[in-house]
Amino acid sequence: MQEHILSILIFFPALAAMLGFVVHKDSARAYGITVAAIEFFLSLWLWHLYDPMTSGMQFMEMAPLIPVFGINYLVGIDGISLFIIILATFFTLIGIASLTETRRVKDMIITLLFLEMTMIGVFAALDAIVFYVFWELSLVPMLYIIGAWGGPLRIYASVKFFLYTFTGSLVMLVGMLFMAYFYYQATGQWSFSLLEWYRLILPVNFQMWLFAAFFLGFAIKVPMFPFHTWLPYAHGQAPTIGSVILAAILLKMGTYAFVRFSLPLFPDASVAFMFPIAILAVIMIVYAAMVAYAQEDIKQVVAYSSVSHMGVIILGIFALNVEGISGSVFLMIGHGVVSGALFLLVGVLYDRRHTKLISEFGGIASVMPRYATIFGIMMMASVGLPLTINFVGEFLSLLGFYKQSHAYTLVAGTAIIVGAIYMLSAYKKVFFGTVTKEENKNLKDVNRTELLGLIPLVIVAIWLGVYPKPVLEPINNSVEAIVQLMHDKAQTPEAQKRIPNLAETGTMNSAQEAH
């Protein structure tokens, strides 16, 4: 069973979703929680089985799918994907457990379980086409969640979300087909296997074009400035569960794909595009923070702060060194936990008042003390207070980029610190002061169901902030392998200079050398 654990992880939720059609609608939620819990424990077991000292792929499985065209079902994970998979199962569990939606719960549960399959599939796939299949398939459940349970503009928001991402990924598909064709020209065989593509050294001008094709697909998903316009709509209209999954997991697909595809496949192009992308990332950080400050809707504040933090992740990835990439992978986890939690918290408030406008609130801290405490902790984590989860990731990402450019890092770092203002000011407006609105006087504090979802998130946010090593170490090992691969493949002198050679400088993990 251990050899097939990844396939089980991918297809178990889908199978459960099929069977879920039979379950009576009153019991659907319990069924969903059961399935998601089993899935979560399976993913924890995966972590247990995972050997943190190995940097390469583990639990690999291969089955021929369309061998004449080089497409195989190929899955495997390394330290980078392991924790995002756990994050995905974790959030599906928490999302279902704290689900407050009452309309057509059964449909929602089935959709969420299908979504879980596609999410895990994306992070486990090592074949480009299999990756693409899950990547595209993940749009469909999300389209349904936003479109069927969302706010008044839900149809516009969901269709915009779908079309935007779909268009970007079709261009990416053309890029993938080109990669396969290059592989065919080089070896005489078709292959979409990522591990075999890694071995190709492409001419620099081809790298530029292919990088651009992949970039479009990934950047829309992240979403990077200026492709971010779908996100505020999607978040604004989506139900709580939709926003939580979108922010915590789906956006990570884009940044994960940068690490998995763009960097190791096109090292020279990555170096060439490093500063243009860094500029976009810094714009994203600063601009989104400013927009967040101007929002009147508390959910939009969280949405834009999430965009802003995604900018830091991008910056860290394009530092192209171990600190930066490890930091941004860690920040993906941290951002997932924190922004997912913040969306859940906003949902709690929305369930009680059916409004998300900041001006409707004030003095909530005295009415809902427990809620205010949890919100406060999560907000501190979001602004990157030391000893919380985001601090580790942000610090490492910036440290990584500091080695490439002092100026950009300084701007980005300042922006993050100043960015704390919008969160603090939103917090102040909602929670402090006197209770002005009559409706707010009798709001109930968080109940047990909600606590069940929120407490684990608080624990994780603090635990990984204080002691990140169990997660950071496997990530670090896998990232080192990627950076070394990039250095070995780099052709231009610029790229060779920018991407550190770990084997030479001896920073390579000693345990890894023993392997």
Next chain:
Amino acid sequence: MLEPINVSLASLNIMTLAPMLIAIVGALVILCIDLFKGGLHKSLYVMVSLLFLLLDLGAIIDFGNGFLKNGTVLGMFDVMLIDGLAIMAQIIIVVGSMLFIPLALTSKRFHEYNYPEYFALFLFMIAGFQFMVASDNLIMIFIGLETASLALYTLIALHNRSKSFEAAVKYFTMGALAAGFFAFGSMIFYAITGSVEINQIALALAKDEYANIGFVLIAVVFLLAAIGFKISMVPFHTWTPDVYEGSSAALAGYMSIVPKIAGFVVAMRLFEFLVHSGVVWLQVVLYVAVVVTMTASNIWALVQSDVKRMLAYSSISHAGFVMAAILIGTTQSNSGLFLYWALFSFTNLGAFTMLWVNRQKNLLPGQSSDHPYEKFAGMVKTMPMAAVVMALFMLSLAGVPPFGLFWGKMYMIGSAVTGGYTVLALIMALNSAIAAYYYLKLIVFMFMKEPMPGYEQGYLLNASLSLKTIIGIAAVGTIFAVFAVNPLLKVITLFVYNSGY
């Protein structure tokens, strides 16, 4: 005194006619049954047709085995040409027909199925299409095309609605014009090369190194127009939405698949040597036609308010997508064409059958067409299973993996990449993105809107067991297509490669 012509029967190779003859005999048998005893139930005719189609399929598969052993077979004074293309196209034609004919067994009574002639004409039409693909003689192609088309016009008109008559007449006049173009184009080719066989024409043209390039271009334009009518390329597509709207949904689905594959095979035989001749002008004409067909029909489809018309425009767009294969002209792209069309048949027939199942006898007050989008609003609440299946077909048509059509799309775009048509590959990809919008529109209506009052009784009126079976086959074929792609691709590539394309 004339010499008596001496032809040995063996050299005629009459067996090459067997598949078509089976269909024709089937049609005659149906007529004879009616002669002896009239007023029999339609289920009898459906089953008889199915039996003959099965025999037909058996004969074709037999030829397929023979082809893999001995290569291309000629017969009847070399008029018949049974190569890999002919065999595969016939398989698609016959299988498509076998999936179509059980759709006659609706729960509601429809006028046309009471006539045994309907089924006889149907089998004649199949024979016509089979002749069309199994020859490289322009006259034979013409006869096949006209036999099939005349039968098809009648089938449309038999639906007995005022819109059906309009559709049939429109199709007939347009078809007559196309026939004229075809005859004219063939005539010019005959005039400059002295042959009506495509391979002879190719040889003769190559020999004098395209000295009469002006005439060749005129002939090509005429033939492109004629075939363009049949496979509904822009700007020869104007009949398509009206004809689809006027005919029954089942027949419209059939028309979007079977006549077109016959048209593609003829186009492949005709244009392939021209594309490879190095005359840039021809490539440009074809390139423009392909891009305009894909893009323009996609944009028209966006603004349709009726699902059937939307599907009509979408099928035009798919035809343009597939014509790209002929432009690219590599073995990979030609194999891609057959793969795409095989996968498309399942999905598209499924989608049209879903419309057929929901056909009302009478329109509601204020309802302008048979299948407006509003009719499907909120279907997930009233008919969850039907909505999910319909959404499945729409996602497949949009090219969302892992459903059927995605694999066809991927392989086609891949063949554009390997053929060196990078810009075309991007245009194809972006067109798929545009197309996603109108397929999504139906999904939005089905899953995200509230049901419209009045339409509740309109659902699944026609859903008899046999229709449900067909939908089930189409759905299974669409979902599990990924497992069929590898064997299909192997066989198709073998056939295409051995036919020299």
